[in-house]
Amino acid sequence: AQKVTQAQTEISVVEKEDVTLDCVYETRDTTYYLFWYKQPPSGELVFLIRRNSFDEQNEISGRYSWNFQKSTSSFNFTITASQVVDSAVYFCALNDLGGATNKLIFGTGTLLAVQP
């Protein structure tokens, strides 16, 4: 069965600290996509990144970076020099292309609070 685990329920950091949000997934298929979404207090989910299972290159976008490790089934997200505006709930999600329904499986989310 497909599953996404975000073990960190809440993280609190002080501005300018680096923070890593963990994501571990389970799937039996070899073809899949992984995603990260940000949900600020306003409620809208903002797409951050998509990674397919064949591409293990890490990615950096400004202060954001992602570490995809197939060997450990992890897709961790690091924010460097965190800012108050980074405060949000972050969701990791899996889209199993081999599944019958081709839908997103969400983790339970990590609430990140960045204190000034």
Place this chain on the structure above:
Amino acid sequence: GAVVSQHPSWVICKSGTSVKIECRSLDFQATTMFWYRQFPKQSLMLMATSNEGSKATYEQGVEKDKFLINHASLTLSTLTVTSAHPEDSSFYICSARDAGAGYDQETQYFGPGTRLLVL
């Protein structure tokens, strides 16, 4: 690009009334849209998958007669909560996939959500 809108953003209604929520893809065509429900401090729960021109596929435990979904065009899907009750109060979010995005067509873009309060 890839903007999804929802209307209304807030709705308060009396128990027993029906509420319609619209989800639109503004700058792309979406053959598939999704409807989610989210309770406070919880993750998103998929309610149904809406396919343009065909019946929606509902997740187990979601009453299709309670939550009517219509995907009338490539840019519009509607969710109607019929005979709403206080337990239907929740945050409803839609998402859409860009059918013409090629490599990116698996990405779901989300609307801003609709907060429903049933009194």
